[in-house]
Amino acid sequence: MKFDQKQSPVIRNVIQCLVLAGVVLHAQATEAQESDREVPVNRRVLPIAAPWQPPIKTLDARDATAPPVFKVEAPQDAPNVVVIMIDDLGFGGTSAFGGVTPTPTFDRLAKNGLRYNHFHSTALCSPTRQALLTGRNHHSVNMGSITEIATSFPGQTGKLPDSCAKLPEILRLNGYSTAHFGKCHEVAVWEISPSGPLTRWPTLSGFDKFYGFLGGETNQWAPAIYDGITPVDNPAKGDPDYHFMNDMTTQAINWIRAQQSLTPEKPFFTYFVPGATHAPHHVPESFIKKHEGKFDAGWDVIRKQIFDNQKRLGVIPKDAVLADKPEDIKDWDDLSPKERKLFSRQAEVFAAFLDMADFEIGRLIDAIEELGELDNTMIVFIAGDNGTSAEGGMNGMYNEMTYFNGVEETVDDMLQHYDDWGSASTYPHMAAGWAVCFDSPFTWTKQVASNYGGTRQGTVIHWPAGIKAKNGLRQQWHHVIDIAPTVLEAAGLPQPRIVNGVGQRPMEGVSMLYSFDDAQAADRHLVQYFEIMGNRGVYYDGWFAGTVHMYPWAPPRNKLLDDVWELYHVAEDFSMANNLAAKHPEKLKELQEVFLSEAVKYKVLPIDDRRQLRLNAKLAGRPTLMGDRTSLTVYEGLGFLPENDFIDTKNRSFEIVAEIESQGKATNGVIVSQGGRFGGWSLYLKEGKPVYTYNYLGLESYSVTSKDVLPVGKSTLQLEFAYDGQSADGQPKLGAGGTATLKVNGQPVGSGKVEKTQFAIWSADETANVGLDRETSVSPDYTEESSKFTGKIDKVTLTVK
Structure with a gap:
């Protein structure tokens, strides 16, 4: 509207007021219409953006x-989700x-749900877990092996790409509460320190709550665990009956109860993954007693019993x-009486660990009910x-760390620990014959990605x-990468295209939902490669080709190009009992070509079978927190540092210089320590006297004590x-001895070999740790509780030469 400049100011003001009033009324009407209209939620871009609100002119x-307060809500009727995974x-x-160890909780869920007998893992823990949580193949998420x-x-590389957001992050950003209890073996070892980065830790990659351990395993009696990103100092707190499996279950129950009390309208996602039945096989005596004598018949008889049960x-x-069993596994009848006695005990403890895990999971299920x-x-x-672990070798181990340090334990030595096998005084694993037994009806075990014994997992969905x-049986072929798409479809959620500003790689798994109510539905997962440290294969529409390049207990058998493939x-x-490679060479060649095509697509190449060499970070080419540093100065209170994040004193000369204050004979406790009961060293004071103790794998101990x-x-x-x-050529010999000398203010006070x-x-x-010895104690001179240094530590400098 144009105003006539000849009109009086009063009339012009009246007209302007009427016009403005009309604009405001129109805007308010439009605003009301917008607020009444339901704006569709764009769940393809996460976080979900709040709807635009017009400016208020009142x-x-x-x-x-x-306007209504914006909040993200899960789709109506979206279910709670609990993913449970046993280890090894x-x-x-x-x-x-078909197993001989009763698992009533697992069976209960099976009877009221579905069993899947063609469900697969990657054959190794970290790759399987990262694949499950992302819906992508393990090499796609840089987890071709363990970090x-x-x-x-x-x-x-061991580092999750931002382009592959985890399922819990997708669910959290869509209105779920999320929690993780138990094992997390997906964080790069050089990122487990106060310096971070923490972006790939559970609570910064999708979980509201984390209570568990970072790494492949933990001592169940004295675990190294975190609550979120905070280390839990001495979780047992003197409780002689403490066990982490029980602790993590209680934590999970308490979290679900709290979540449902406070936000019952929100669905929850709980990822419950105990350390059981991975070594160390730690379990209370009350569970072990239930299985005494149950395995005396031996692995051949029991393997056949499991097979018959399965039919x-x-x-x-x-x-x-x-x-057939692997050729290296002896017949039970050919074992000595001592071997049979020891190996039966190992199986009893393993079965007890599974029994306990099933019992604790039952507590969780009961709480939800x-x-x-x-x-x-x-x-x-x-x-x-993955399949049951054969990493215990032919005889098993009293201390699993002997496997990594090239020490072969004898049957006679292990029999000395027969009565306390599975207790806090052991860190045990079982003989490989049992792994083959519990992987019935297949030949192979964990690590062997080229055989279903390493990759086929009994699975239930309830x-x-x-x-x-x-009590249904589903025989469609599936893989762990199918879990994330299944959960999203069940929740009515799309796969996001953008998460936290980063474009997403599409999930490579397929949803299993189509099979829930149709036992005869045609398979939808038709191609899947497998590869772990050179053991490799491919499934293709009812056929499988692969090669066993390396046994779990031995180095590579051939060069990669010389491997013999099976079909x-x-x-x-x-x-997989009838090898058809000779009968169908054309089919074998076809599948080998499919494998190579998948390997290029999913970053599998180059294949790397350097198992021992890759333990050396420099040779492997991965980052380390210390890098090329030869000196590290630390202060009282620093601790919870895994060995990959601490200066490495192995296979070399070194020096520790501690500037401390003492009150004389009354001063006790640890100045600095690394490791624990099953291998490590400690510098400490005992009644005012300096002591250095080197604990060799819990088998032998050497101490040097000051005379003053x-x-x-x-x-x-x-x-x-x-x-x-x-050595003469300048290269260090591995695992040699040395001379330890203590000095006070520059003067020698003790020396020993x-x-x-x-x-x-x-x-x-x-x-x-600096100022105490956490988890288990290097020396019997102190406990974790009594190890705290009672003097003052100014600083400690460690220098390697």
């Missing part, structure tokens, strides 16, 4: 209507899949054949992240509100270690 809040358990482990042997090659239960076809949420909770229970069938028509040969009490006040305590392993040293690894979970 002056007085009393006259305005506030093969296809024949649970009683629902302890990561390299700089694509597919093997009776229908989880393998009636015409299936029990595949008591909340009235069981019917609308989709439970995915995977019995193993969801009364979403699955009509009860199986797995649609008709369930257990440290003077009152400030002192400089020095430990010099002169390594004996320098350390006859041998650990050349490869201290521990999978024990840490380095």
Whole structure:
């Protein structure tokens, strides 16, 4: 509207007021219409953006209507989701899949849900876990192996790409509460320190809550665990009955109860992944007693018993054949009486560990049922992240760390620990014959990605509100990368295209939802490659070709180009017992070409079988926190440092200089330590006297003690270690001994010989600490509680030479 400049100012003001009033009324009407209209939620871009709100032009809040508070909500009727995965358990482990150890919780879920007998892992823990949580192949998410042997090659770096957001992050950004309890072996070892980065830790990659351990395993009696990003100091707190499996279950129950009490409208996602049944096989005596004598018949008889059970239960076809054992596994009848006694005990403890895990999982399921949420909770229970572990070698081990340090334990030595096998005084693993047994009806085990014994996992899905069938069997071929798409479809959620500003690589798995109510539905996962440290193969529409390049207990058998491939028509040969490579060479060649095509597509190449060499970060080409540093100065209070994040004193001379204050004879405790009961070293004071103890794999211990009490006040305590392993060509010998010398204010106060040293690894979970010794104690002179230094530590400098 144009205003006539000849009009009086009063008239012009009246007209302007009327026009403005009309504009405001129109805007308010439009605003009301917008607020009443339901704006569609774009779940393809996460986080979900709040809807645009027009500017408010009303002056007085009393006259305005506030817009609704924006909040992200999960789709209506989206189920709770619980993913449970046992560690290192093969296809024949649970009683629902023929196992001889009763697993009533697993069986209960199977009877009221679906069993999948063609479900697969990657054959190794970290790759399986990262694949499950992302819906992508393990090389796609740079987890071609475990991060302890990561390299700089694509597919093997151990670092999750931002373009592959995890399932819990997708669910969290869509209105779920999310929590992770138990094992997390997906964080790069050089990122586990106060310096971070913490972006790939559980609570910064999708989980609201994390309570568990970072790494491949932990001592169940004295675990190294985190609550979020905060280390838990001495979780047992003096409780003689403490066990981490029980602790993590209680934590999970408490979290679910709290979440449902406070936000019952929100669905929850719980990832429950215990350390059981991975070594160390730690379990209370009450569970072990239940299984005494149950394995005296030996692995050949029990393997056949499991096989017969599997046929009776229908989880393998009636015409299936029990595949041959590996040639290295002795017949039980050929073992000595001592070997049979020891190996039977190992199996009893392993079975007890599985029994305990199933019992604790039962507590979790019961708690969900008591909340009235069981019917609308989709439970995915995977019995193993790979086949049963044969990493115990032919005899098993009292201390699993001997495997990594090239020490072969004898049967006679292990029998000395027969009565306390599985207790806090052991760190045990079992003989490989049992791994083959519990992987029935297949030949191979964990690490062997080219055989279903290493990759096939008995799996149950239980969801009364979403699955009509009860006690159903599903035979469609699936893989862990199919879990994430299945959960998203069940929740009514799309795969996002952008997460936190980063474009996403599409998930490579397929949803299993189509099979829930149709047992006869045609397979949708038709091609899948497998590769772990040179063991490689490919599934292609009912056929499988692969090569066993390396046994779990031995170095590579051939050069990669010399490997002999096998061919199986797995649609008709369930257990891979009939090698058809010679009969169908054209089919074998076709599958080999499919493998190479998939390997290029998913960053599998180059294949790297350097198992021992890759333990050396420099040779492997992965980052380390210390880099090329030869000196590290630390201060009181620093701790919880895994050995990959601490200066490496192995296979070389070194020096420790500690500037401390003492009150004389009354001063006790640890100045600095690394490792624990099953391998490590400690510099400490005992009744005022300096002591250096070197614990060799829990098998032998060497100590040097000062003849004098440290003077009152400030002192400089020095430990010099002169390594004996320098050879004539300048290359260090591995695992040699050395001479340890203690000095106080520059003067020698004690010296002694350390006859041998650990050349490869201290521990999978024990840490380095200043001012105390956490987890288990290096020396019996103190406990964790009494190890705290009672003087003052100004600083400690460690220098390697």
